[in-house]
Amino acid sequence: MSIIVKNLGHVYHPGTPLETRSLCDISFELERGTWLSVAGHTGSGKSTLGQHLNGIIAPMEGTVTVDGMAVKEKGPDLREIRARVGLVFQYPEQQLFAETVYEEIAFAPRNWGTPEEEIDARVKEAARAAGLDESRLTRSPFQLSGGEKRKVAIASVLSSKPDYLVLDEPTAGLDSFSRRELADLLAGLKEGGMGIVLITHDLDIALSRSDAVLVLDGGREAALGTPAEVLARLEENPVPGLRLPDVAALSLLLRQRGRKAPVTWDWRELKNALFRSSK
Amino acid sequence: MSHKTVCELRDLTYVYPGEAAGDSASPRPALRGVSLSIREGEWLALLGANGSGKSTLAKHLNALLVPSQGECIVYGLDAADEKNACAIRSSVAMVFQNPENQIVGTVVEEDTAFGPENQGAPSGEIVRRVEKALGDAGLLAKRKKPTYTLSGGEKQRLAVAGALAMDTPCLVLDEPTAMLDPQGRSELLDVLEKLHRSGKTIVYITHRLEEIVRCDRAVILHEGAVAWEGPVTALFLSDLPLKDWGIDAPPLFSLWRDMKSESRPVPPIPTVASMADALCL
Numbered sequence: 001m002s003i004i005v006k007n008l009g010h011v012y013h014p015g016t017p018l019e020t021r022s023l024c025d026i027s028f029e030l031e032r033g034t035w036l037s038v039a040g041h042t043g044s045g046k047s048t049l050g051q052h053l054n055g056i057i058a059p060m061e062g063t064v065t066v067d068g069m070a071v072k073e074k075g076p077d078l079r080e081i082r083a084r085v086g087l088v089f090q091y092p093e094q095q096l097f098a099e100t101v102y103e104e105i106a107f108a109p110r111n112w113g114t115p116e117e118e119i120d121a122r123v124k125e126a127a128r129a130a131g132l133d134e135s136r137l138t139r140s141p142f143q144l145s146g147g148e149k150r151k152v153a154i155a156s157v158l159s160s161k162p163d164y165l166v167l168d169e170p171t172a173g174l175d176s177f178s179r180r181e182l183a184d185l186l187a188g189l190k191e192g193g194m195g196i197v198l199i200t201h202d203l204d205i206a207l208s209r210s211d212a213v214l215v216l217d218g219g220r221e222a223a224l225g226t227p228a229e230v231l232a233r234l235e236e237n238p239v240p241g242l243r244l245p246d247v248a249a250l251s252l253l254l255r256q257r258g259r260k261a262p263v264t265w266d267w268r269e270l271k272n273a274l275f276r277s278s279k
Numbered sequence: 280m281s282h283k284t285v286c287e288l289r290d291l292t293y294v295y296p297g298e299a300a301g302d303s304a305s306p307r308p309a310l311r312g313v314s315l316s317i318r319e320g321e322w323l324a325l326l327g328a329n330g331s332g333k334s335t336l337a338k339h340l341n342a343l344l345v346p347s348q349g350e351c352i353v354y355g356l357d358a359a360d361e362k363n364a365c366a367i368r369s370s371v372a373m374v375f376q377n378p379e380n381q382i383v384g385t386v387v388e389e390d391t392a393f394g395p396e397n398q399g400a401p402s403g404e405i406v407r408r409v410e411k412a413l414g415d416a417g418l419l420a421k422r423k424k425p426t427y428t429l430s431g432g433e434k435q436r437l438a439v440a441g442a443l444a445m446d447t448p449c450l451v452l453d454e455p456t457a458m459l460d461p462q463g464r465s466e467l468l469d470v471l472e473k474l475h476r477s478g479k480t481i482v483y484i485t486h487r488l489e490e491i492v493r494c495d496r497a498v499i500l501h502e503g504a505v506a507w508e509g510p511v512t513a514l515f516l517s518d519l520p521l522k523d524w525g526i527d528a529p530p531l532f533s534l535w536r537d538m539k540s541e542s543r544p545v546p547p548i549p550t551v552a553s554m555a556d557a558l559c560l
Contacts (some may be wrong), residue, residue, distance in 0.1 A: 042430050173457040177328060177528070204530065250534075
């Protein structure tokens with residue numbers, strides 16, 4: 001069971017003066033129970049890729065299949081694909097609309113035809129999983145802080161129990177504790193068998209938490225592999241506008257100045273290597 | 280830097296209307312007894328976790344909110360008096376988190392001109408201010424471009440240019456880097472550093488410890504109250520319970536703190552360059 005993306009390409013406004021290529025020849029496979037991070041700077045095609053994964057955009061070049069079902073503009077599988085792949089958009093305030101947080105989270109499972117007696121349990125479970133305090137359920141989602149709105153947006157997708165979760169830049173605007181909480185939440189969902197696609201410009205989280213990383217540059221694959229492989233690749237072939245995490249940048253700078261230092265984003269590993277070799 | 284005070288908050292408490300009216304028996308203030316002076320020409324960092332009251336405080340500085348209790352004096356004017364709101368907003372400009380929400384023009388220079396046009400500035404003056412603002416924000420080369428063609432970092436710098444064109448002595452930025460990638464973030468901080476050197480008073484709100492290394496002074500908010508206040512260098516010297524205040528140390532800072540605790544030589548403030556210098560001694 002996996003999402004398979006093969007030679008995916010996308011052009012916005014084809015045949016007009018505004019024609020812009022957004023994706024070119026992207027291929028990867030995401031199995032359930034694994035976590036792929038898609039990194040790249042603003043405008044690299046990350047969000048366009050994410051929107052292909054549950055059929056908001058149908059492929060114009062190449063294919064996307066979800067558990068064997070092809071993503072197409074129309075067709076009987078589209079509903080099932082959207083039930084399996086949950087998408088959390090970049091700006092949570094744009095997907096909130098209900099009068100209370102409870103109604104917001106209950107909307108999707110109701111829409112999918114979940115029996116009413118199950119809804120309450122679904123809502124509470126999703127709120128808990130997203131780290132949202134139960135006291136917030138009676139509030140208007142518009143009264144919440146930015147961080148809490150984001151948690152509501154995630155809970156409202158979790159409540160329909162997707163098999164894959166695609167999150168577009170969910171950490172923007174979250175403080176570092178909330179970012180870590182969110183990363184822990186995703187790791188827990190992954191352990192439970194969910195496939196995670198995290199779209200982010202935060203290379204620190206991408207490298208330190210996921211199983212695989214895809215780096216996009218101008219819509220093309222700049223690196224794909226395990227975090228260690230991807231960091232090594234980025235050090236050799238820097239992507240303009242994509243900065244290495246500070247610890248990785250420091251380690252690289254030390255190497256350039258003739259010190260022995262590892263290819264790593266982990267400060268403990270760097271420290272151990274530095275002070276072992278100096279003794 | 281002079282010691283003239285730009286903004287003076289005295290025992291400021293703020294309760295959001297929903298809290299006061301509403302569902303809980305004891306309303307929870309967003310700000311509790313905050314006293315703070317902002318000095319002319321300083322670059323002040325306002326640091327705190329999500330929900331610590333940073334944005335609520337910022338909105339008092341240009342009279343978008345008025346205190347429930349206590350006082351907020353901006354350039355000698357009492358912000359609680361509605362008649363002062365206009366004068367205060369001509370002295371303090373705001374830049375918000377999401378660049379998409381603060382762009383009104385379709386072309387870069389039109390967007391920048393919106394503020395001074397609204398203030399009723401004469402047209403020659405508008406042209407001069409727009410040119411200077413775009414230059415300071417590093418966007419002069421893009422002045423004729425449609426705003427939708429800008430990157431996220433450029434859009435946020437456009438928002439800064441719009442605020443600069445208002446020609447206010449003080450600029451308040453509420454998490455302006457939250458939606459930006461690391462590259463956009465450092466571009467924006469470069470612009471602010473230049474403005475700071477030219478004498479502008481800057482209040483910079485963030486939850487990222489690594490972003491305040493260029494500021495003069497920091498104020499840490501925790502649950503609506505001032506938890507700590509002092510020069511940025513002192514923030515790094517002291518052993519503050521940052522974790523208890525919801526402020527997490529980025530990995531580079533963890534390395535720095537760990538080396539310091541083992542009495543190894545470390546720079547006064549951890550940056551990639553300063554750490555590399557210290558480690559190559």
